[in-house]
Amino acid sequence: DTEVTQTPKHLVMGMTNKKSLKCEQHMGHRAMYWYKQKAKKPPELMFVYSYEKLSINESVPSRFSPECPNSSLLNLHLHALQPEDSALYLCASSPLGQGLEAFFGQGTRLTVV
Amino acid sequence: DAKTTQPPSMDCAEGRAANLPCNHSTISGNEYVYWYRQIHSQGPQYIIHGLKNNETNEMASLIITEDRKSSTLILPHATLRDTAVYYCIVRVREYGNKLVFGAGTILRVKS
Numbered sequence A: 001d002t003e004v005t006q007t008p009k010h011l012v013m014g015m016t017n018k019k020s021l022k023c024e025q026h027m028g029h030r031a032m033y034w035y036k037q038k039a040k041k042p043p044e045l046m047f048v049y050s051y052e053k054l055s056i057n058e059s060v061p062s063r064f065s066p067e068c069p070n071s072s073l074l075n076l077h078l079h080a081l082q083p084e085d086s087a088l089y090l091c092a093s094s095p096l097g098q099g100l101e102a103f104f105g106q107g108t109r110l111t112v113v
Numbered sequence B: 001d002a003k004t005t006q007p008p009s010m011d012c013a014e015g016r017a018a019n020l021p022c023n024h025s026t027i028s029g030n031e032y033v034y035w036y037r038q039i040h041s042q043g044p045q046y047i048i049h050g051l052k053n054n055e056t057n058e059m060a061s062l063i064i065t066e067d068r069k070s071s072t073l074i075l076p077h078a079t080l081r082d083t084a085v086y087y088c089i090v091r092v093r094e095y096g097n098k099l100v101f102g103a104g105t106i107l108r109v110k111s
Helices: none
Strands: A004-007 A010-013 A018-025 A031-037 A044-050 A053-057 A064-070 A073-079 A087-094 A108-112 B009-013 B018-023 B031-038 B045-050 B061-064 B070-075 B084-092 B105-110
Touching: A004 A087, A010 A018, A018 A031, A018 A087, A031 A073, A044 A064, A044 A073, A053 A064, A073 A087, B009 B018, B018 B031, B018 B084, B018 B105, B031 B061, B045 B061, B045 B070, B070 B084
Parallel strands: A010 A108, B009 B105
Antiparallel strands: A004 A018, A018 A073, A031 A044, A031 A087, A044 A053, A064 A073, A087 A108, B018 B070, B031 B045, B031 B084, B061 B070, B084 B105
């Protein structure tokens, strides 16, 4: 199994809603990442988890709340988002003992209305 | 972190080699060169990385100049499916380190 699985693939939410994005990998990777990508722009790093602990937060607004409940699962909890938060949200993981050779999921396309 | 410079776009004929350049003149001794690509509407895909020696795998070859200030990603026989945005990233190869994408090069492979 060499996949990073993200669910849902598409999500539409209102500005007052609370929703969560889910990312799962069963490759034993211990570094996991969240990225945000706007149309025609490169992915922007949001968070890095290393050994289930948050190691990097790129000054992301608190309406985005990451969680890593175990070594296979990474969540991104969303609350009170704005329309400008609409984007493709990508999850990635990196193998143990290696550097930045990351595997990416296909992303969740989020629309905030 | 070392800055990278890539051309915004390139065209390549199908079946020919695609040579994608990347300048990283401020690279430090412990920084690696990584290449990723992103096909439209998909997640980025790792291609290859290297420190100072040339590297080859089943997808591509990476040629790094002796002074390490620039590199070239070579797709030996480009196909239409290689049309994508290609990102050159220079980073310390440290587990859990930031993986930061620049603007990249849009490669269009044409028949």
